[in-house]
Amino acid sequence: MERFEAAERLKQLPPYLFKEIDRKKAEVKVKGVDIIDLGVGDPDLPTPEHIIAEMKRSVDDPANHRYPSYSGMSDFKETVAWWYKERFNVVLDPGTEVVSLIGSKEGIAHLPLAFINPGDVALVPSPAYPVYNIATIFAGGESHVMPLLSKNNFLPDLETIPSEVADRAKLMFINYPNNPTSAVADLDFFQRVVAFAQKHNILVCHDAAYTEMAFDGYRPPSFLEVDGAKEVGMEFHSLSKTYNMTGWRIGFAVGNSEGVGGLGAIKSNIDSGVFQAVQKAGIEAIRGDQACVKEMHRIYAARRDLMVQGLKEAGFELDAPKATFYLWIRVPEGYTSASLAARLLEETGLVVTPGNGFGEPGEGYFRIALTQNKKRLVEAIERLKGMRL
Ligand SMILES: *Cc1c(COP(=O)(O)O)cnc(C)c1O
Numbered sequence: 001m002e003r004f005e006a007a008e009r010l011k012q013l014p015p016y017l018f019k020e021i022d023r024k025k026a027e028v029k030v031k032g033v034d035i036i037d038l039g040v041g042d043p044d045l046p047t048p049e050h051i052i053a054e055m056k057r058s059v060d061d062p063a064n065h066r067y068p069s070y071s072g073m074s075d076f077k078e079t080v081a082w083w084y085k086e087r088f089n090v091v092l093d094p095g096t097e098v099v100s101l102i103g104s105k106e107g108i109a110h111l112p113l114a115f116i117n118p119g120d121v122a123l124v125p126s127p128a129y130p131v132y133n134i135a136t137i138f139a140g141g142e143s144h145v146m147p148l149l150s151k152n153n154f155l156p157d158l159e160t161i162p163s164e165v166a167d168r169a170k171l172m173f174i175n176y177p178n179n180p181t182s183a184v185a186d187l188d189f190f191q192r193v194v195a196f197a198q199k200h201n202i203l204v205c206h207d208a209a210y211t212e213m214a215f216d217g218y219r220p221p222s223f224l225e226v227d228g229a230k231e232v233g234m235e236f237h238s239l240s241k242t243y244n245m246t247g248w249r250i251g252f253a254v255g256n257s258e259g260v261g262g263l264g265a266i267k268s269n270i271d272s273g274v275f276q277a278v279q280k281a282g283i284e285a286i287r288g289d290q291a292c293v294k295e296m297h298r299i300y301a302a303r304r305d306l307m308v309q310g311l312k313e314a315g316f317e318l319d320a321p322k323a324t325f326y327l328w329i330r331v332p333e334g335y336t337s338a339s340l341a342a343r344l345l346e347e348t349g350l351v352v353t354p355g356n357g358f359g360e361p362g363e364g365y366f367r368i369a370l371t372q373n374k375k376r377l378v379e380a381i382e383r384l385k386g387m388r389l
Contacts, residue, residue: 013134014134037372058280063276068274088221088222088224092255104252107236120142121170122136122170123156141170173205218322245281249278307381326370
């Protein structure tokens with residue numbers, strides 16, 4: 001017997017599907033195997049120098065030592081609005097349509113507390129970043145799964161959502177460029193989402209963490225570029241992946257003022273905003289020289305080309321992604337996501353993420369993150385080619 005009975009919301013957490021892989025990883029490590037971890041979506045390269053320099057300057061300034069403004073420094077919010085105009089030609093009011101976040105995960109996790117009552121529905125994609133479903137559960141809501149399938153280019157099929165579910169739904173989460181499938185969406189899809197959301201009065205939450213990580217000249221759009229999108233939607237951004245800043249914890253949400261305001265009201269009662277020195281560094285990231293971003297794109301595109309080629313030569317089936325640092329790879333005949341991930345780890349020391357860990361419709365796939373250097377990726381390919389599938 002536990003002394004303290006956990007709340008229902010903790011008991012309702014879905015099983016942690018990476019447990020088996022974590023256990024095996026520890027086991028293999030003890031044997032002294034040289035593990036190549038292609039599992040985590042955490043950039044391996046450091047934050048660019050000029051951003052670190054701004055952080056150092058700002059840490060020294062006592063003006064930044066006090067509580068920050070809850071919704072974000074006005075300089076930061078103005079910078080975000082400036083960037084949206086420059087990058088997407090979307091106009092935002094920094095006063096009411098922008099809020100700074102302690103990483104976009106924080107904002108996504110808190111949003112359902114502002115709009116979901118017990119029993120309310122959120123439309124949640126699967127496979128997906130797990131936070132959409134878990135945050136819905138924490139708010140007492142129910143997730144209605146929108147499967148992301150290869151035959152639909154990993155976009156949700158809105159036609160298959162029963163109208164009584166759509167009418168009960170308060171929120172819809174979408175995420176393009178997508179983690180884990182690396183699929184992209186065009187404005188035509190976003191247009192259909194806006195029409196659907198308007199019809200059923202749904203607040204759309206677009207997780208846009210990867211719009212700035214795209215290759216071969218492709219520029220992913222913002223959901224807010226579509227006419228009417230701001231009436232029904234908001235967008236979550238992160239500096240984590242674009243600028244190698246996962247450890248810094250800074251992101252922002254923008255768009256519909258009721259959505260942004262609701263999230264801000266929750267946040268102001270839970271946290272007290274983002275350390276101002278970090279927001280200053282964020283301003284430097286967004287306004288400063290973007291050569292570092294171009295350089296990261298060059299590095300990831302080269303890694304992608306290397307890995308796609310090598311995986312194909314080793315007998316795997318996959319498409320080369322236009323965006324994100326993930327490869328979403330079909331599991332060969334005779335394997336499940338879990339059995340393949342286990343076999344790879346045991347025989348080659350490669351850690352990959354089984355697709356079903358992101359939700360049941362991800363079964364039959366595994367994900368590789370391109371967060372190892374070229375030399376390690378070449379080594380990974382060698383090992384894969386030495387394995388008999
Ligand atoms: C990494 C990631 C995030 C979280 O980013 P933070 O800003 O570091 O919290 C959000 N959504 C997706 C899909 C991600 O992959």
